[in-house]
Amino acid sequence: MxxxxxxxxxxxxxxxxxxxxxxxxxxxxxxxxxxxxxxxxxxxxxxxxxxxxDQPGNIVPQHYAFLVPEESFDGIFARIKDAGLPYWADPYRTRPDEINHNDGGRGVYFPDPSGHYLEVLTRPYGSGS
CATH class of the missing domain: 3.30.720.120 (Signal recognition particle alu RNA binding heterodimer, srp9/1)
Known part of the structure; x- marks a missing residue:
């Protein structure tokens, strides 16, 4: 295994x-x-x-990335925007209100209710275009 x-x-x-x-x-x-x-x-x-x-004020933000099918990205991105969430094209949050096109796919970063940093991407990093 x-x-x-x-x-x-x-x-x-x-x-x-x-x-x-x-x-x-x-x-x-x-x-x-x-x-x-x-x-x-x-x-x-x-x-x-x-x-x-048990210490909700002390949540240490983590990063969780989800590889999603290209055909699912539009629906996911629409739900992010419909929820009024801030989003960025990069992990440093220097490109607000944008998505990225890394490796020929699409990706976006956004926060969850506890402050974790979530990412959805349609192509794994390093997979080329």
């Missing part, structure tokens, strides 16, 4: 709010709550297990 990422815990201010936010933006489902976690499972089987932090 090869090594695969199975799940990761995502600390949040409100686990339900953050899980529902991500599921809505990406067009995924929120899985049934499991103990202290609200999971969102991606198409390759990786679960993001959202947990409400």
């Amino acid at each position: 090869s090594v695969e990422l199975n799940h990761t815990i995502v600390h949040s201010r409100d686990k339900r709010e953050s899980a529902e936010f991500l599921a809505h933006i990406l067009g995924l489902e929120v899985a049934p709550e499991m103990g202290p976690f609200v999971p969102v499972v991606t198409g390759n089987g990786v679960a993001l297990d959202f947990a409400t932090s």
